[in-house]
Amino acid sequence: MEVLAANNLSRSLPTPFNMLRKLAIQVNLKYQRQAYVVMLLLKRCPYLQELYVALHGMDTHYLEEPYPEYSDIDEPFCCLDACLEEVWLSNFMGFDCEVEFAKFIIANAGVLKRITILGNVRDDLKAALESIQKASSYACINFKF
Template identity: 35%
Template sequence: MKNMRKYASLDDPTECLDLHLKKVALKVYYGRGIEVDFARFFVLNARVLERMEFGLVQEYDDKWRANQNMQLQLEDRASRDAHFEFKRFSWTSFKDYKKHTHDLSMPDPFGASFFDGYVNL
């Protein structure tokens, strides 16, 4: 038992949300149903969140954005410093992104060009 590895306790499974999670990116986001529930979970629980990005597939207007702000409960966010960006998704960048996710020799196969191909709205 002397050489046994010690792992972080699972007594508090939300420790990552409380202390570590700073960036969330939803690469493809339609803003409906369980997708909104999933995103809202991070909005309301990630206490050190700095940035959350939503890759939008469809066009949207100010009314849609206001509705999303309400559904996601951005006013009640856990991190007062969090910034939320809705960006238009580029299908060509998604194809390139998928190629890299299997190359685990890269330092960060998911983040190498993660936000490339987005257009700020």
């Protein structure tokens, strides 16, 4: 992730990854560059069915930059509309940037069957995530410690 972000390749991944069905990434969402690369990868993987995100490097330091407003992204996410069925978010600490990413997935993944959030999630965050209007009527949110 840092290599893509540091070299500005995140702005111009030239071709879609049409054969990619599963993607596992390690990312620090507090850095806008890395969050942007995650969004770009979702756009460039139109047939992605499973997404595994290992969140790392989260701490109590201030954000380098504000995290992206996922709702402001105007390009289509084909995988969210038609293919993405399963998402795993591990090392979830409940930081705003992590919660916003989870909300974005829940609210936009039209065929999502399950999102599993691994970490020590506070009850108020569980309630907030469960109350989001889901794009998929089949979506199930699992919390595991």
